[in-house]
Each structure stands twice: as C-alpha cells, then as structure tokens.
Amino acid sequence: MKLVLRLLGVAALVALGVVIYRAVRQYREDSVFDLGAGTQPGTPASGEPRSISPELLAILADPGDKGPVELMTDSEGKEWLVNRRNGYRYPVEDGIPIMLLEEGEKNRDESLIIQQS
C-alpha cells in the first residue's frame, strides 16, 4: 500500500513538472507573438474576429463614476476596459463588454491607476 502511495506521489510530482514546463513554454511563445505588429491573440480562431465596435467604445463609461474607460490588452491577449482613476477592469468577453461594478472591482488592478494631477 505504502509503495503504491509513494509511486503516486512521484507520478504527481512529474506531472506537475510537465505542466509548469508547458506553461512557461506557452508563455514565451505568446510573448513572441505580442511583439508582432497587428497580431490579435484575443481573436477567436473560429470565425469573424469579434472586437468591441469603435462606436460603442466611444460612448462607454465606467458604471460607477461615469468617467471614460480605456481599452487595454493584457499579456494573455485578453481585452479589458479600464478605469484609470480607480483601477477597475471590466472584461470584454467575445466582443461584449461586461460593465458590471462587481466585475470591475473583482478584477481591479491598482498598478493601472494614473494619479490625476
């Protein structure tokens, strides 16, 4: 019984190692893509690219303070609408902005705050 458990433990460690190695390799590949001009990692492979329309972007505001939001793409290619005053980030899911306060708060990134002069 002990032998079986020990073998399982070793197998789990090996699997974990493989997962980490793959994640690191994937991240490096993605980073290379980030440098390519005009590449859109967020574009779904299936059909037409679903990006947020410029018209909608022009009238979108933060649901809390009603101030402007900025379209930003993170290192994984995911689009966010960011309130630079409080760091709230609203996800864009398949081209649809999720402008819900609880989403913005949940995904808040304080490092994106720009202090108003």
Added chain:
Amino acid sequence: MGIRNVVQRQFGPVAAEYAVSVVHASGPDLAVLVDVAAAAGAQRALDVGCGAGHTALAIAPHVASVVALDLAEAMLDQARHLAVERGVTNMAFQSGDAEHLPFPDESFDLVTSRYAAHHFPRPAVALREIARVLRPGGILLLVDVVAPPEPLLDTHLNTIELLRDPSHVRDHPVDEWRRMLASAGLYAELLGEWPLRLAFAPWIARMHTPPERAALIRAIFESAPGEVRAGLAIEPDGSFSVPTALLRGSKPLEPRLEEA
C-alpha cells in the same frame, strides 16, 4: 446571492427559449413602440434589459445605432445571434445594470425597455439612471406587464409571477409607474394598454419552472376569488391574461435650449 445573480442564473439556461418566444418577438405594443420610436427621429438608442434582442432589433431600422444592454450574458449571445441572422449591423451589445448604466450623461435620444422592468430591484433608481443618459427632449418608451389597480388582483398576479420566476421583482400598476417616472424627472404619458394572453404550458416551459411551483400556481388559480378569476381571465387549463402598458417618459428640454 443578490437579485442580480438570481436574474443571471435564471436567464442563463432559458435564453434560447426567449429567442423564439412569440410573446416577446411580436405584439401590438411592439408595433406602437416602433411607430413612436420612428416618429421621434432618434439617432442613438439604448434598449435596457434587451433579453433576446427583439425590441432592439425592431427599432434598429429606424435609428442610426442601438445599444442592446442586459444583465445576462447568455441573453446577449442570443441577441447577437439573431442580429447576425437578420443582417442587422447597427446594433452593439453590452452587459450592464440598469441601476448603473455605463454611459455618460445625455448619451441617447431614445431609451426603450420592454418586459424587463419587473426585474429591476429598485425601479426608481433605474429610471433616474435612464433619465440621466437621455438627452434633453429624449424619450423613454417603457413596456411591461402591469398590475391591475385593484390590490386583490395585484397580489395574486405578483404571487404567481414570483412562483414562476424567482428573479421576478414586481409588476407595478400604471399609476405607480407614472409616479416613478415623474420623480425621475420624466413627463409621463400612457400611450396604450393591451391584454396579453399567456398560454399556461409555454409560459411555464419558457422559464423552466419546476413542476411543484407550477402546481402551486394552479392551486392559487383554483382557490382564487371570482374577482381574480374574472380580472385575470383565468381559463380551465391555467392560461390567463395580464394587462400590459406602454408608457412614454419625456425628458424636458433645458430652459436655456428653449430660449435659444
């Protein structure tokens, strides 16, 4: 879990039912709403609580652009699917909350909301938000199931609605809507009232109401006083009729604009 989560959870699995719902895709109220919207000559429109997008799709040909907004992402997927199917290209899709609209002041000429307001947890707050995003002179066209003015019928209607749909908040009587529109700073007018017959089986099926709750609704119908049976036109199979209303809330022009 808050009421917003209940709405999202409730409408996730049933979104597809609403894309094909005849009650939602057509109706005399929708025809009048579209006429009034077209006559208003609106450019920028917003549909709050768009559901499967039927109302936004109906007004899309009469405006420059329409934003379809809903709390439930699954509904927005249905709405976008229908728009693509019908070749409608001037629609944008947006997840958002009626009480916290993600738009600056005075962004729209026209706001519509059809069969959605009975889900608003604080309708007075939502109406103030709608009034805020309307430009002066802009209009809100609001359609919903309304409670009959008699408290007895009101109680029965809202009870069966809540049994059917846990995300139901309240069908308000027309007078309550008038008051709420007025306190939001909108000039309220009743443009029309129509009875809406709801066939029991599809009404229950559309919302995936569990059988024990459907049975409770039937039990309430069976023990209902004569006034309720007559007022809601309850039929032997449980089908019944509810009053619906179309109200217009107009945002007054600012004094300085009237002088100019």
